[in-house]
Amino acid sequence: MTLLESIVKRKETYKRGQLLxxxxxxxxxxxxxxxxxxxxxxxxxDGRVQITGFHIPGEVLGLSALALGQYSSExxxxxxxxxxxxxxARLDELAQxxxxxxxxxxxxxxxxxxxxxxxxxxxGRRSAExxxxxxLIGLSRRFxxxxxSPTQFNLSMSRGDIGNYLxxxxxxxxxxxxxxxxxGMIATQRRHVSLIDLRQLEAxxxxxxxx
Amino acid sequence: MTLLESIVKRKETYKRGQLLxxxxxxxxxxxxxxxxxxxxxxxxxDGRVQITGFHIPGEVLGLSALALGQYSSExxxxxxxxxxxxxxARLDELAQxxxxxxxxxxxxxxxxxxxxxxxxxxxGRRSAExxxxxxLIGLSRRFxxxxxSPTQFNLSMSRGDIGNYLxxxxxxxxxxxxxxxxxGMIATQRRHVSLIDLRQLEAxxxxxxxx
DNA sequence: CGGCTTATTGATCCGACTCAACGTTAGTGG
DNA sequence: CCACTAACGTTGAGTCGGATCAATAAGCCG
Numbered sequence: 001m002t003l004l005e006s007i008v009k010r011k012e013t014y015k016r017g018q019l020l021x022x023x024x025x026x027x028x029x030x031x032x033x034x035x036x037x038x039x040x041x042x043x044x045x046d047g048r049v050q051i052t053g054f055h056i057p058g059e060v061l062g063l064s065a066l067a068l069g070q071y072s073s074e075x076x077x078x079x080x081x082x083x084x085x086x087x088x089a090r091l092d093e094l095a096q097x098x099x100x101x102x103x104x105x106x107x108x109x110x111x112x113x114x115x116x117x118x119x120x121x122x123x124g125r126r127s128a129e130x131x132x133x134x135x136l137i138g139l140s141r142r143f144x145x146x147x148x149s150p151t152q153f154n155l156s157m158s159r160g161d162i163g164n165y166l167x168x169x170x171x172x173x174x175x176x177x178x179x180x181x182x183x184g185m186i187a188t189q190r191r192h193v194s195l196i197d198l199r200q201l202e203a204x205x206x207x208x209x210x211x
Numbered sequence: 212m213t214l215l216e217s218i219v220k221r222k223e224t225y226k227r228g229q230l231l232x233x234x235x236x237x238x239x240x241x242x243x244x245x246x247x248x249x250x251x252x253x254x255x256x257d258g259r260v261q262i263t264g265f266h267i268p269g270e271v272l273g274l275s276a277l278a279l280g281q282y283s284s285e286x287x288x289x290x291x292x293x294x295x296x297x298x299x300a301r302l303d304e305l306a307q308x309x310x311x312x313x314x315x316x317x318x319x320x321x322x323x324x325x326x327x328x329x330x331x332x333x334x335g336r337r338s339a340e341x342x343x344x345x346x347l348i349g350l351s352r353r354f355x356x357x358x359x360s361p362t363q364f365n366l367s368m369s370r371g372d373i374g375n376y377l378x379x380x381x382x383x384x385x386x387x388x389x390x391x392x393x394x395g396m397i398a399t400q401r402r403h404v405s406l407i408d409l410r411q412l413e414a415x416x417x418x419x420x421x422x
Numbered sequence: 423c424g425g426c427t428t429a430t431t432g433a434t435c436c437g438a439c440t441c442a443a444c445g446t447t448a449g450t451g452g
Numbered sequence: 453c454c455a456c457t458a459a460c461g462t463t464g465a466g467t468c469g470g471a472t473c474a475a476t477a478a479g480c481c482g
Contacts, residue, residue: 103303
């Protein structure tokens with residue numbers, strides 16, 4: 001990541017709802033998020049959409065386009081977001097100058113595969129409550145890793161986006177959030193969330209405590 | 212792939228049910244399948260399993276271990292399977308001798324991400340019938356690409372494995388196969404499958420015809 | 423041949439979806 | 453700055469797809 005940042009060519013800013021790239025487009029850039037947040041999604045020929053990830057600063061987008069030379073997913077800013085772009089065409093050239101760059105990129109992709117495996121596990125095998133509990137815990141950990149409060153944060157994505165990502169209906173997201181709130185595990189106000197009883201939330205998600 | 216094959220160190224054979232590697236193990240080898248088939252899976256702390264892929268000759272396994280130095284999934288032979296192994300420790304060394312090797316590996320990983328995105332779409336957004344129809348079509352295409360019959364083939368995985376992979380119950384797999392059979396779209400006998408009406412099957416999967 | 427795994431089919435139940443109505447907030451332009 | 457509007461969020465009622473539980477059949481292998 002730091003390497004990628006050091007060879008950045010351009011910085012760009014996107015507003016809420018703007019596309020960074022869309023599926024099928026020619027692979028021109030890799031994107032490193034500097035600030036804000038981005039959702040990535042794929043869709044079926046008949047128009048159904050699956051959100052594949054929410055991305056925060058420090059994360060790199062677009063590498064899955066490498067194999068076929070075109071993006072397989074689309075990326076859209078959830079709020080005002082600034083990114084660094086690296087021209088795909090220069091990647092080979094850069095890799096020759098910086099031998100460890102390719103290794104960095106492989107690590108990123110390897111990590112992406114790992115993360116996708118987690119999401120598949122969640123989509124295939126977990127109940128709606130477990131999904132949402134795990135989702136909240138995952139957010140909490142990501143914020144903690146960036147030295148933000150792990151118990152108080154703002155969601156940049158809508159209920160609909162959360163539901164889509166987790167493979168459940170928007171209404172179910174609301175209902176379960178209400179249920180968690182009634183159980184004293186969380187408090188929500190619109191997009192602001194407070195995690196009150198992490199322990200209990202982890203029990204619902206049936207996860208091991210953080211490693 | 213051809214490159215990987217040219218630098219292969221060891222060939223190994225696994226029998227049905229044997230593990231190639233398991234989650235958490237140290238990342239020692241990359242595996243290229245020469246013959247047979249392999250399933251990969253991940254699991255939750257409480258023991259639920261999600262199969263993430265069925266793999267056939269020509270495919271490479273284990274690259275997602277790169278990021279953390281340990282496998283994130285397990286791989287198990289579905290039948291007698293022969294593989295080529297490359298020592299992970301020698302990858303750096305090899306990459307220096309063969310500059311395009313890393314690029315090859317990135318392409319493989321990039322392709323893996325793409326494939327995982329498809330599975331997420333399937334797990335999150337499709338009905339059981341659509342899943343199974345798409346599964347059969349996908350198999351058909353993979354066999355066709357290897358010059359086997361796209362309409363007649365043997366499954367190396369059980370109904371339970373299929374159901375797990377698709378995120379549905381084993382019983383539902385059976386029921387829907389029966390339904391497809393009654394509709395004259397396929398014929399099954401145990402693990403042997405004949406696709407009779409591909410057109411109709413594609414309609415059920417709501418897919419575009421093959422590109 | 424007998425025990426074991428895999429596949430099939432039936433009956434029942436429940437979690438989550440859909441449809442629908444309504445409340446709330448943020449963003450827009452006058 | 454305020455009114456208006458569109459997007460977002462919440463809640464309820466009713467339905468259904470697919471899970472689960474249970475029993476039986478059909479291969480498979482020693």
